[in-house]
Amino acid sequence: MAGEDGAAAPEAAQPPADPSPGSGGGYDGKCVFCRIGRREEPGTALLPCESEGLVCFRDIRPGAPHHYLIVPIEHMGNCKTLKKEHIPLVEKMMEAGKNILQQNNFTDLNDIRMGFHWPPFCSISHLHLHVLAPASQLGFLSRMIYRINSYWFITAEQLIERLQTENAAS
Numbered sequence: 001m002a003g004e005d006g007a008a009a010p011e012a013a014q015p016p017a018d019p020s021p022g023s024g025g026g027y028d029g030k031c032v033f034c035r036i037g038r039r040e041e042p043g044t045a046l047l048p049c050e051s052e053g054l055v056c057f058r059d060i061r062p063g064a065p066h067h068y069l070i071v072p073i074e075h076m077g078n079c080k081t082l083k084k085e086h087i088p089l090v091e092k093m094m095e096a097g098k099n100i101l102q103q104n105n106f107t108d109l110n111d112i113r114m115g116f117h118w119p120p121f122c123s124i125s126h127l128h129l130h131v132l133a134p135a136s137q138l139g140f141l142s143r144m145i146y147r148i149n150s151y152w153f154i155t156a157e158q159l160i161e162r163l164q165t166e167n168a169a170s
Contacts, residue, residue: 063142121152
């Protein structure tokens with residue numbers, strides 16, 4: 001389980017008491033990521049995330065030596081439900097992902113993969129960014145699961161392009 005090292009999360013990992021309004025759909029007590037974001041899952045240690053309204057923790061099934069999830073505290077649907085106005089949120093999540101890698105002594109930001117599982121291939125329907133590094137060390141299964149240009153995974157950059165294009169056409 002995520003955070004099974006038992007170490008207490010540092011003070012910086014505390015989510016804000018009042019997440020920024022309008023960035024999501026509130027709270028869903030059945031959603032594990034909502035519960036993690038509000039520190040209701042004691043088995044999951046939050047990592048220091050300097051971005052307000054987001055939390056970061058290790059993936060329970062890591063696909064790379066560094067595999068983190070960046071999650072909005074407020075409940076949001078999966079990446080397929082996003083609109084053009086969510087582009088700044090996706091960019092903020094990417095920046096938080098890069099920061100957590102650097103905090104964990106990974107500095108080759110050219111050897112990373114950041115993205116989202118594309119529905120219906122999501123195990124949890126709460127927006128979450130996968131941050132994997134080094135991408136060059138993804139195992140066989142992880143190379144399949146987090147493959148660029150696949151039916152089940154979209155990079156953060158591809159998602160932003162898609163949101164810009166879809167909204168320009170409408």
